[in-house]
Every structure is written in C-alpha cells, then in structure tokens.
Amino acid sequence: MDPPQVTVHSGPEVYDVLTLQAEHRSQSVWNGTLRGEKACLHPRRTDHELWQHLKHRPLHPRILDYFGRCGFRGVVEVGCVPYDWGVITALIERWRPETHTFHMRTGEATITLQDVELMFGMCVDGDPLLQAGARDISVQGWQQLIYELTGWAPDENCFTGVSRLYVGSLVAYMDGLDAITDQSTEVNVQQRVRLYLLWLCGGTIFPDKSGCKLSLDFLLDMRDLSTMGTQAWGASALSYLYNCLCRASMSAASDVCGFLSLLQVWAWERLIPMQPSLRPPREPMSPHTALARKWTRCRVRQNEVRGVLAICRDVLDNLNDGQFVWEPYSETIINGLPEWCRRGRDVWMAQTPLICGIYREWHMVDRVLRQFGREQHIPGPCTTFDHLHFKRDKRFRVTQQDIHYFEFMAAFWAHRRDNIIRAELLIEASRPRLEYFDWYHRHSRIFIGNPTHDVDRGYQHMAGRHEALARGHQNSYKLALSVGNDPTASDAEKVLAEKFSRISVESMTAASLGTRLSFAPDYTPPTEYEEPPIVPVRRRQRQAVHRDEVRSRGPRGGRGQHRVDHRLVDETCTSISLWREPPIY
Known part of the structure; x- marks a missing residue:
C-alpha cells in the first residue's frame, strides 16, 4: 500500500497583502510549471x-x-x-513586490539603507539621482x-x-x-x-x-x-535593486540584474546555513574599509549551502529563528568601521521612497523592525504601492499624473528625516509578539517547494514533510489542552492528555517551533485551498508617436519604444499637498 501524499498549505490564507500571488514565481514553482533548468534565474553582470x-x-x-x-x-x-545562482534564486522566490521584503519562515526581512552603507560604504543620505534630461x-x-x-x-x-x-x-x-x-x-x-x-x-x-x-x-x-x-548613490543602488528583484520575482522572468553583490553578501551575513567559513587573513585587514570585504578575501568552501537551487529552497523552507541573524551589526562592529561607512546613520530607519532616475521604490522599514532591534508590530497595508509599480520603466510615456507622482516622491525624500520609524526596543532578542506570528502565518507565503512533486533523482524536498509533522503536533497539542480543560473529562483522560501535550511541547521545542503552539493551527485544509485571485494586468499599448520623434532616438531593436522625459521634478516645488502623515509607532 502506497503511503498517503504529504499535503501542506503553502499560504497565504488571506490575500490582502500578497495580491500578486497568481503572477508570482512562487506560484509557478508550487504548480510545477517552473521546474528543472527553467526554475533557476540567471544573474547578469557586465x-x-x-x-x-x-x-x-x-x-x-x-x-x-x-x-x-x-x-x-x-x-x-x-x-x-561571486554570485551563487541557487541562493539568489531561492531568495527571489521569497521576494514580494507588494512589500519590498523577503517573506521568510521567521518573518519579513529586507535589504536596507543600513546594509548598503555598512557593507559597501556608499552614501545613502544626500541628493537623489534624478538623471534630468x-x-x-x-x-x-x-x-x-x-x-x-x-x-x-x-x-x-x-x-x-x-x-x-x-x-x-x-x-x-x-x-x-x-x-x-x-x-x-x-x-x-x-x-x-x-x-x-x-x-x-x-x-x-x-x-x-x-x-x-x-x-x-x-x-x-x-x-x-x-x-x-x-549624492545618495547608495540609496539609488538600492532602489534599482528593489526594482530588479520585483521584476525577477514574476513567473515569466528568466534573468535578474541589479546590485547583486549586495544581495549576495546580505545573504552571507544573515543566513547562517548559507555562510561560508572565514579563515584568518594572511595579513590583518584594514579597519578603514567596508564590511563586505571580509566575504571576498577569506572565504572557505566547507559546510555552507550553495549552488543547488533545490537545496537552497528547502533550507529556506525549513529556516528557524536561530538560523537567521536579525542584527549582524553590533555597536562594536559599526563603530569599528570608517566614518564614511556610517555617516548616513540618521536615515537608516527612514520610511521613504528611494530614487534612481525613473525608478522610485519604497524603503519599508516598518515591516522589518527586528533588523534594528525594535519590537515588530503587525504592519499596516502598503497603500503607497501600485500593484504593478515595478513595470514602469524608460519605455513608458509619462503623463501629467506621473509627473505629480514623481514630484511627491522627490518631496518625500527631501523630508526623509521627518519619516523616521519610531518603535520600542525589542525586549527578548529576535522574538516578536505572538499576535504578529499569528498574523504573519495567515498572510504570508510560508512554503515555496511543493512536497507532492515527485523527484526522480537528486535532492528530495524535506520541508513539507517536516511541516506535516509540526502541524500534527500542533493539532495534538490543542486537542490535549481542550481535553484537559473539559470539566466532563475523567482524571485518567486528563492525565493522558497532559502526557500528549508534553510530548508535543518537547518535540516542537526541539525543532525550534515551540512558538507555534501559542496560536491556533487554523490552516485551510488542502481540499479547500483556493487558487490566488488574479490581478488584472495593464498591458502596454502602442501610442501615436511622430516618426521624427522615433527616429531621433536612434535604433533600439525590437518593438517601437516611446520617449520618456526624465525632467519630471520641479526642483523649486515645495508643495506637499499629497503628503500623508507618517506612521507613528
């Protein structure tokens, strides 16, 4: 008799956050339409x-x-x-254009202005790169x-x-x-x-x-x-990287570009299973250099996960709290770096748009407060995001509405110090409130790999099987508690229920999943699992362009392109009529 298939709900249960799930790369991986060579993105560099x-x-x-x-x-x-295609692809499968964060098993995380400046010393606080004209x-x-x-x-x-x-x-x-x-x-x-x-x-x-x-x-x-x-070259680099990650996270993407060196060292710095070992340098490293240099000078390829997408994906599907470093930069490390690696510290926690020419991408600090040692609350909706904001590029004709939008974004950046997120310090290291975990598990995509997919050879996906066991312990624990609190239950039944609950607690704690016993296992049964709602995609339409205008742009290749004027911001504009009050936490 064949064993029953492992059935796991991948999430989310509620689609008010991940509104693009139907178009997302993770959906195609789960459905089996992205498998084998097609599943791995090709990082581009020049x-x-x-x-x-x-x-x-x-x-x-x-x-x-x-x-x-x-x-x-x-x-x-x-x-x-060096780029690790498996690690980069596995991370992008968890990148969400709706929030500009990676949806990990342990919570949302992202690359911030702090990472850019400490790792590479690029300026993150200054005039934006508008590329006017x-x-x-x-x-x-x-x-x-x-x-x-x-x-x-x-x-x-x-x-x-x-x-x-x-x-x-x-x-x-x-x-x-x-x-x-x-x-x-x-x-x-x-x-x-x-x-x-x-x-x-x-x-x-x-x-x-x-x-x-x-x-x-x-x-x-x-x-x-x-x-x-x-000039804020570091903020511009992060804006462009955000845009590239958003595009690459869609099912149709096959390549990814942007400042992938930043993404790679961010993964090494925070994901313990992905970290190479560091051997002592032959000569002492200069204290006057950026932090990322340690990852390119002294790596030892030994026990870290690398190279194979299936393994990298499964590691992230199995990730627990102890395997993600929320605060890799201690005060000692920060103060030991040169001044040019920390001069923008005042804006590291600014909730603001990042500007790189026509690319304007939001820096969503309120969703990753644990990266700054703060208490993580349930974040509000991303009302500042258009569903397909990352589709805007140089090929689009700019309307008057776009000009007003870019003016607003430039004004918001100019007032970035007025939009620093304030939140209480985290009391227990790396452990957010239980209500956040409960909310996150219902609104996030927890699993990428589908355990029901048969693998003829090579690595076998294990996260789904681990989740099935965890879900069973979670349900057993809740059932045992209900028996223990039932006034009609006999003493023998209550003793037996206490033994079952203790077994579940010990097993879940040993697997670093004890937190999940504190909220209800309200997973939707796989038989009732609904496909994510499809967001209507606005297709780019051809527009009437004078032939001299097209000719003035020179050869482009492919279909006809349209002019975009980068002189979108009136630098004398001080009006902030579109301003919304910054959130206060």
Missing part, C-alpha cells in the same frame, strides 16, 4: 572584464583618492563578489559629453540605441591607455576616474540584463566629481 583589468593594472593612489571622495571606495576595495540627448550629444568628461571619442558603432554603450568598446579603449602616474595631469586623472566610475556603475551597481551594455545615464551625475560624494 563587470568581469573590469575586475580582470584591475587585477593586472591596479588603481593609482590618486584614482583611489577620488573614489573615496565620490563614495565608491568600498565597492572597489570589496572587489568581485537624459532622454533629450542624442547619440551625437552623448559622444560630445563622453569626450568632454573622459577624453574618449567613441564611434557611433560603439553605441546600442541612444544611451547605452557596448562594454567591449570601453574595454578596448581602457586597455590601450597609459597608466596614471604621479606626473599625470589632474585633468587626465579625473577623466580616468569617470571612465572607471562609468564601468563600475554600468557593470556592477546598475547593470541591465543584456550582459554586454553600459547605461550612459549615470554619466550626467559625474560631471562634477566634487559633488558626487554628497
């Missing part, structure tokens, strides 16, 4: 040649000095971070600007479309340049710095999914190197 170049031609101290003043020293010193520049305009700022005059065949450059063209030019020396002119040094910054931004921090092209939009913010250090 910086392999950059790190090889720097390996053979180390940066001169004069260039490093400019990198420090511009806020990119940490990224260069950390260097090339980027779409008004023609290929000839970009050629002139590149020559003025870098001394390089690329041919038109170096461009793809209007505002992107083939990385191979930049590599060939950089390899042919003479090295910077103490005798080099200041102009030559600044030109070389901009070339490296363009390569670093387009290849590591803001890469697209092409794998071979660099965006020129960021060159506009490199005209004055003396002011780059006052």
